[in-house]
Amino acid sequence: MDTLSLRARKKLRTRQALVDTALRRFAEHGFDATTLDDLCDEVEVSKRTFFRYFTSKEDAALAPTHDLWAAFLAELHTREAVDGATVLEMLRDTLLAALAAMPADGWTERVAQSRRLAAVTPSMNAHGLQFCDRTTRAVITVLRERFGYPEHDLRVRLVVDMALAAYHCALDEWVFRPGPASRDELAACLHEAFAALPGSVTLQGPGH
Template structure:
């Protein structure tokens, strides 16, 4: 059972994260300092660093929650599903239930707003892409385990996840650049782009 002390620590962390996200979205990452965040929560900067290594960790914390949520969805897909089908259904399921995870800390709109902040901030984008590569490695290992394969000997899990990850990256970029920053907009774009994978890889693109 969670103790009173643990609940208080979680409330403080959530308050710092919520405030950081709100400030990053409103002011930009570079326009927000650790002192700004700590002052708004009425704690010291030292307290902030008890929960986060720095601004970057706070800025990417919601994405970490979403990734963990997606990984759970992948692991819980039925064993009889083909790998790419499992990945597709897991990402749509995780979008449909994302509010259950994120809204314990911030409104979904704030989480979605952070995507644009990340895309427009080079240091955050670099960290985000690095973490994406780590996530793809984890997913490839999950897929290999599902299929009874050796991920280091059989290239198929990594290839499938690499293609899938590239589609999701393009989706993020296009969604962040468009005017519809809604969860429904992201979900619709995800479906549309995933449906293009087969035709894009196997089809003839020329119109003449």
């Protein structure tokens, strides 16, 4: 058991070193100018090892976001429904629980740096959109399996889309505001974005 535990810790350290190196080098030298060889040489791993953890440079750079949503889906599978709570509230609370479960050793800085890079790197942005689509479908599947919603119930897709929109709005508000970004501030931005959703649906145009 100790051997497996040591192996798992070593794998986690290697994965984290690849993420940290990727984010730093992309910020310093540019995403396109940084090769996979550059990353592997600095971390002292082979390309074969790199591909055990990630499918591409984009995948490595977006790992902090991927980790958050992996925790979200794991939590969603087991989270107890609260009487009287809406699905949107459950998705919000599940996301906040996933946020609280993220590692304390630098995850906040990594996800902020990753988002800043994605904003100026088209291939990262495209990868992020594909990931968002996969996540949307995964969340919808969990909700239907757990709560028996019909396959063609549009409300399920819409509520998941709204939750993801609130997340993206909160993340950008948090990342691009002046000053250092803390986990508590991200949680506050998430609360604010989710609270604004009902009013955004009934928002009227000029003259009303």
